[in-house]
Amino acid sequence: MTSSLLQRVEAQLVRQKWAKRVVSPAYDALRPEQRLEIMEKDPYVFLHVTRSFGDDESAKTAEEVSDSNARALSRLLSENIYERVRTPSLYLYQLRSENHQQTAIIGDVPLSVVEEGRIIPHERIRPNRSLHLADHLEKIRVQSSPVALGYEDDSQVAMIISSILSNENPILHFQREDLIEQKIWLVNDGDASALIGLMRDKQAYVVDGHHRVSAASEMWKRNGESESFSKLFAAFFPLSELKISAFHRRVTDLGGYSLDELYTEIAARDFSVLPIMEGIDPEPKASGEFSMYASGQWTAIKPARMHPAEIDSGLLQRKILSPIFNIDDADAGNRLQYLPGSAGLKHLVDQTDLNGGVAFALHPVPMVQLLSVADRRMTFPPKSTYFQPKVRSGIFLVHR
Secondary structure, X not given: OOOOXXXXXXXXXXXXXXXXXXXXXXXXXXXXXHHHHHHHHOOOOOHHHHOOOOOOOOOOOHHHHHHHHHHHHHHHXXXXXXXXXXXXXXXXXXXXXXXXXXXXEEEEEEHHHHHOOOEEOOEOOOHHHHHHHHHHHHHHOEEOOOEEEEEOOOHHHHHHHHHHHHHXXXXXXXXXXXXXXXXXXXXXXXXXXXXXXXXXXXXXXXXXXXXXXHHHHHHHHHOOXXXXXXXXXXXXXXXXXXXXXXXXXXXXXXXXOOHHXXXXXXXXXXXXXXXXXXOOOOOOOOOOOEEEEEOOEEEEEXXXXXXXXXXXXXXXXXXXXXXXXXXXXXXXXXXXXXXXXXXXXXXXXHHHHHHOOEEEEOOOOXXXXXXXXXXXXXXXXXXXXXXXXXXXXXXXXXXX
C-alpha cells in the first residue's frame, strides 16, 4: 500500500512582529559577503541557523559551523520569537513579487514516498554537500526550509486554494527589503482533508532542494528509519505557477591557460567564439547559446551542433568544464561557483572582475525540457535551474 503524498505537519511559526527581521532572504541570491554583512547587523536573522560550512573564508570546521547553527537556533527559541507548536495542520504559503505570484500547500511528505520514486528529481547532487546538510539536521533536529515540489495542475485543488485565499485572512503577512510579499494561511481541517485526499496518489517534481531531500533520506537511514526522521517538510506548487531562471557559472581561475589559449581550447571543441560588441546585451537569447565573460570582455560561444535532448548546463559540463578545467559535478576543489540568474549579469561581472576567473551565462531551462528529462528519470548537473521567488527559511520550525 502506497503512502499518501501529503500529510499534515506539526510546526511552530515565527511571530508576526518578528517575521520581517528573522525570515532570511533567499540564500543563493546573496553573495557570501552579503550574507555575512546581514548576519553581522542582526543576531536574529535566520541565516545564522542555515549558514553552510565553507560559506566564507573562516577557518571554522564543519562541526564548529553546526555548533554555531545550533546556538543561533537556541537563541531564537529562548527569546520566544516563535509561537508554540501548533497541532498538525496544512498551510498555504504565497510569495508575490512585482510581476509574479505563486502559492504552495505546506505540509509533510513521508520519506517512504521518496523511496517509492514519487518525488522526482531533475538535478544531480554533490555528495559532500548532502552529507554536511545531514550532519546539520542531526545537530539541530529542525527542518526550517521546505523543499519546493511541483505538481501537475489540478482544478479541484486550485478551487480549494482559491476559496481559502478569497475567504480567509492570513495568519502571517510580511515583506523584507527584497520586496517579496509573503503570506501564510492556516488551512481548516475540512479543506486539509480534501487536499490530502486529492494529492494522495500524485507524484511531484523536486523544484528546489535536491540536497535537502538527499540529506533527509540520509538521516532517516542513519537512524534505522525511525519515525522521528521519517518525513520531509515540503511546499507544493502547481507547475503552471513556477518561474525558471538560469543558474550561471563562474570558474575561479582560467585553468592554467591565458585568455587567448582558452578561446582556442573552446573553439577546438566545435564552438564558435565571437566577441560581443560593447552596447550589445550579452544575455543568452535561446537554449544552446552561451555568453562567456573574462578580463572585461563578453564573448558569445555556441556549439556547432547540439542534440535536442541535451541541456545547456550538461553540454557546458561535458565539453568545457570537465575537459578544459578538470571540474566534475562534485567539484571537490570548490573552483566552480553558481550564481542565480535572478541577480542579473551584473552580479556575474562584479564577481569576476573582483576575483578573476571566467564566467559563463546560460539561458534558462524550458519547463517542458525539464519535465521530459525528469520523467525519463534522467538528471541535469547540479544547480541547472533556479526557481524564483524561492521559499524562505525561518517561517516554520518543524522539530524532528
